[in-house]
Amino acid sequence: MLTCAPGSLVPTQMSSPPPRSPPVTTGMPFSSLARAEDENFDFLFKVILVGDSNVGKTCVVQHFQSGIFRDTQHNTVGVDFTVRSLHIDGKRVKMQVWDTAGQERFRTITQSYYRSAHAAIIAYDLTRRSTFESIPHWIQEVERYGAANLVVMLIGNKADLWQQRRVLFEDACTLAEKHGLLAVLETSAKESRNVDEVFVLMAKELMARNSLALGSEGALGSLALDSSPVLVGQGPRAKAPCHC
């Protein structure tokens, strides 16, 4: 039976209303496509980021790459990607994130990018119900065009706008379980919440699966490798995934 992070459904779960702040800039290590540096990595994972228009895909990926949130981000036309190297358990992991346009007519364009992806992140805007209702379509899309063992994760972005929440975290959990997704996270690119966690979690899972596939003993203790979802809620417990 599925259990979700308690209290994740109600706005009060957010400890305090987010202050209106200028674009957040943290001192996160910046890693652009510095090529010399890129030569040295233990893992390269390709992640495709999809979801309806204006759910904040580009803001999430920009924040992941540079630690900067841009309020003036314009829509993505076509496909773009960014790279950031992570250090996980002593390994250098290069995450190549393919950011896509959300409008439906661009799907035929983005479809060809699923094939080479190791993972897919499907994003919705938790203040717009319709973007959540599209998730099954996106899952279908991923299943249809992606590799069979593609790892899929769901993120509900704009968690800073909790007062306008239209999607319960529980519903997202239910959906994730139904489709056997890896995890659900609620994120806020604006307030730097859970963005890195999304990619670190994904990287760890991919490393673990990769190690398993290679037959070595690399499975990570902290992550269950069964097919049930790891559900990560918003708030204080966010960093401790609950295993279901």
Add this chain to the structure above:
Amino acid sequence: MLPGLCLPEGERVCTRPLEAGPVLSLLSPPDLNAKRKKKVAHIYEALNSDPADVDALRRLAIDEGGLLTDEIRQEVWPKLLNVNTSDLPLLSGRSLRQISKDYQQVLLDVRRSLRRFPPGMPDEQREGLQEELIDVILLILQQNPQLHYYQGYHDIVVTFLLVVGERLATPLVEKLSTHHLRDFMEPTMDNTKHILNYLMPIIDQVNPELHDFMQSAEVGTIFALSWLITWFGHVLSDFRHVVRLYDFFLACHPLMPIYFAAVIVLHREQEVLDCDCDMASVHHLLSQIPQDLPYETLISRAGDLFVQFPPSRLAREVAAQQQAERTAASTFKDFELVSAQQRPDMVLRRRFQGLLRPEEPAKDVLTKPRTNRFVKLAVMGLTVALGAAALAVVKSALEWAPKFQLQLFP
């Protein structure tokens, strides 16, 4: 983001916040002024002749510096698009928001279009323009149900809005949408993908090494998608460069933007070849468009390439790319097109143009000589560089284009 997006009806705000500054930067100031003045005089001469000398206007729009100022563009763009400005209907799209199926998507995109407005513009003015932008788009879509909105269309419309204002932008963009942009506004993106398929064959004609490198990297052509469907409006930060390119494209065949895209890639040859030969690296490099491109040189080269390798000549390669057969009809059309340029008066005019730009080297587009006669005709055109390009498109952009496209994209 934009809570108070509404301005009272009728509050007309200035839509010409940017004056296109001097763009003839290759010349020293006195020369520049003299040449600029001369060009302005030529433009008005063409405008004021009765009927307006559209061929001359096309040439002037393509030629170095383009149409120079937004004031001139307001008069010339309608001529290039063959839009009558004398009795513009008083229509507004304001009432369409409730019924338009595209409203939500348009709203999302327009709200996020802040970067397309001049940096110093007061919020209130910008918000008023964003309202108008929505109205123009919805009105055009409502009047042309066969057209489908795409993300990036608003990048084109905002350019017109900023240059000519709401009232004139509507008919101009409407005409553009049913002609140059029509293929992007189909129900699916199949035709758009088809046009992107021209990119690699053009590169192959000029620089097979670069072509082969990109093929082995399997980079595809999606890096150029936003260039093509927004006419570079989405990716260039300097508005002056955007309108300069619009001058060029408005005067040209609808496929010219893909030639220009090819020219940019060719211009960055060394960077591409120095890049890791994998899809991600090359895609990333190319999709980050440099902001300091030598636009005038590239425009001239794109014109050369169009003349030397007109679309029908590439159709074979393009068709091979997508495993589709093309009939000989389009080749024949292009033959006519190229032949037309050989008429004596045309040649003379091109000679004149050629004298102005004798320094333009053409050899870099001659790396793959073929012996058929299309090439021979095109090579003759090459000696006159830009002028030939102007003539190649004079007949094509509006009269040829629809027919031509029909044949290409049945």
